[in-house]
Amino acid sequence: MANTNAVAPSGLPDGDSAGTILGHPKGLFVLFFAEMWERFSYYGMRALLIFYLVQHWMFSDSDASIIYGAYTALVYIAPVVGGYLADRYLGQRKAVLFGAILLTFGHFFMAFEGDGGQSSFFINIFWLALALIIVGSGFLKANISVMVGQLYPRTDIRRDPAYTIFYMGINIGAALGSLLCGYLGMHPDFGWSYGFGAAGIGMLLGLIVFVWGKPLLLGRGEPKNPELLKERTVGLPREWTIYGAGLGMVAICWLAIQYQELVGWVLAIFGLGLVAYVLYIAVGRLSRDERDRIFAAMFLIFVSIVFWALFEQAGSSLNLFTDRHVDTGGVPAAMFQSINAIYIVLLAPVFAALWTWLARRGWEPSTPMKFGLGVIQVGLGFLVLVWGAQAVGLGVATPVIFIFLIYLLHTTGELCLSPVGLSAMNRLSPGHMASLIMGTWFFASATGNFAAGLIAAATGAEGVGEEAGKQVVIDVYSTVGWYAVGIGVVVMLVSPFVKKLMHLDTLKDDDDLAGTAELAEPAAPGMHPEEETAPRTR
Numbered sequence: 308m309a310n311t312n313a314v315a316p317s318g319l320p321d322g323d324s325a326g327t328i329l330g331h332p333k334g335l336f337v338l339f340f341a342e343m344w345e346r347f348s349y350y351g352m353r354a355l356l357i358f359y360l361v362q363h364w365m366f367s368d369s370d371a372s373i374i375y376g377a378y379t380a381l382v383y384i385a386p387v388v389g390g391y392l393a394d395r396y397l398g399q400r401k402a403v404l405f406g407a408i409l410l411t412f413g414h415f416f417m418a419f420e421g422d423g424g425q426s427s428f429f430i431n432i433f434w435l436a437l438a439l440i441i442v443g444s445g446f447l448k449a450n451i452s453v454m455v456g457q458l459y460p461r462t463d464i465r466r467d468p469a470y471t472i473f474y475m476g477i478n479i480g481a482a483l484g485s486l487l488c489g490y491l492g493m494h495p496d497f498g499w500s501y502g503f504g505a506a507g508i509g510m511l512l513g514l515i516v517f518v519w520g521k522p523l524l525l526g527r528g529e530p531k532n533p534e535l536l537k538e539r540t541v542g543l544p545r546e547w548t549i550y551g552a553g554l555g556m557v558a559i560c561w562l563a564i565q566y567q568e569l570v571g572w573v574l575a576i577f578g579l580g581l582v583a584y585v586l587y588i589a590v591g592r593l594s595r596d597e598r599d600r601i602f603a604a605m606f607l608i609f610v611s612i613v614f615w616a617l618f619e620q621a622g623s624s625l626n627l628f629t630d631r632h633v634d635t636g637g638v639p640a641a642m643f644q645s646i647n648a649i650y651i652v653l654l655a656p657v658f659a660a661l662w663t664w665l666a667r668r669g670w671e672p673s674t675p676m677k678f679g680l681g682v683i684q685v686g687l688g689f690l691v692l693v694w695g696a697q698a699v700g701l702g703v704a705t706p707v708i709f710i711f712l713i714y715l716l717h718t719t720g721e722l723c724l725s726p727v728g729l730s731a732m733n734r735l736s737p738g739h740m741a742s743l744i745m746g747t748w749f750f751a752s753a754t755g756n757f758a759a760g761l762i763a764a765a766t767g768a769e770g771v772g773e774e775a776g777k778q779v780v781i782d783v784y785s786t787v788g789w790y791a792v793g794i795g796v797v798v799m800l801v802s803p804f805v806k807k808l809m810h811l812d813t814l815k816d817d818d819d820l821a822g823t824a825e826l827a828e829p830a831a832p833g834m835h836p837e838e839e840t841a842p843r844t845r
Contacts, residue, residue: 337520351488376760385445406446413439615755686791
């Protein structure tokens with residue numbers, strides 16, 4: 308057992324001496340609640356966004372879907388920059404704090420709805436709100452996930468249960484946000500400002516929790532070289548220059564979200580540059596095993612793009628389909644955005660137990676095999692909805708059970724891919740590249756989200772009848788569903804080769820966590836610690 312007087316490399320008490328909850332450092336629960344409230348605000352706002360664009364700002368379905376896709380893409384591009392600045396200068400804690408402040412302002416600005424229509428002055432405040440949320444997410448999203456991993460040695464099997472706990476916080480927040488904000492925003496007695504205002508209050512609570520809990524984070528996520536932040540550039544300390552650059556990013560995003568074609572070019576140019584940079588480091592500076600792990604990580608990243616392009620129909624085309632073509636029994640369509648998160652809360656412990664049970668018998672699928680299963684399931688979800696809609700006929704509202712079924716299959720697919728992928732990025736990347744690789748993972752989500760906007764735009768059929776519009780959506784969903792199933796099968800076939808590239812048997816802890824390795828519990832007999840159950844976080 309660890310010495311209760313032990314001191315971590317940071318000079319602060321380690322997990323045992325600072326006290327634990329359920330066997331985990333208290334700092335985990337600071338991150339749990341901070342991220343829970345951030346996800347409350349993000350998913351609460353997201354549940355309303357497509358309806359806000361169509362019903363309040365009067366965009367067409369296609370234009371609204373492209374704006375939605377560009378926005379969500381930028382939300383996932385920004386962590387690449389935020390992750391780099393945290394690795395290089397700020398450290399993860401300062402980056403998360405700055406991001407949380409921007410997010411709080413952004414969500415509150417969403418509550419300024421004005422009188423609607425694209426000629427309204429208030430639409431500029433709307434664009435600013437989206438830009439603040441984009442950049443705030445960039446500084447917070449990847450870095451708070453990295454901080455969870457920093458609380459544990461890389462071979463400590465508590466890492467995976469820790470991510471499971473963290474993941475539960477994400478989805479509790481997402482479920483509550485979708486239900487409450489969706490209800491308030493679409494209820495005739497309240498309206499948009501109430502829904503978005505509730506999201507802003509949630510983000511403010513997350514910021515307060517993170518500031519209050521700083522002493523419990525054990526010094527993790529602090530700048531590696533604090534002196535660099537004190538050096539003066541352009542007449543100011545570098546730290547304040549970075550914050551100023553963050554505000555400059557807000558201005559760029561304010562422009563990009565209004566001209567969505569720019570986002571596509573950014574994805575193409577920046578994406579190719581990012582992949583080239585990561586591969587340059589892998590080939591030129593890393594050992595053979597580390598290089599192969601980066602190759603494996605990049606394969607998983609590319610597969611995830613397909614998954615997110617389909618999964619992220621939830622907030623756009625599937626949200627509109629639910630509102631227009633599904634018998635919801637009078638429940639606002641935005642509230643159905645909570646189904647995925649509720650399934651996650653219910654099923655994440657089941658999957659965690661399942662992976663553990665399979666692993667102890669040597670039957671657990673490899674990470675790339677799980678990715679293939681995830682892509683197949685997201686495709687099957689669309690095929691089930693298509694079958695249900697066709698079974699009752701175009702002129703009849705689709706039974707709501709098929710919405711629950713598509714979300715069920717998408718959730719089980721997500722549990723095979725998203726938390727497993729985040730665990731793989733954290734585990735396969737060298738310590739000095741942790742936030743960069745995590746940012747690249749989120750960049751893949753950005754690409755998938757932008758592609759999701761294009762797919763959703765294809766489902767928009769302006770100026771046609773309800774039945775014809777429903778048929779267009781069904782045709783698109785059938786096509787993408789079958790493509791996803793085929794791609795998933797191919798991924799499963801090549802998974803043994805990708806697993807070899809991961810070199811799980813040679814993983815070692817980073818030097819800065821080696822001193823806390825005694826906290827790790829022994830792995831199950833016959834298993835490598837790094838082959839335990841994957842964490843559950845998105």
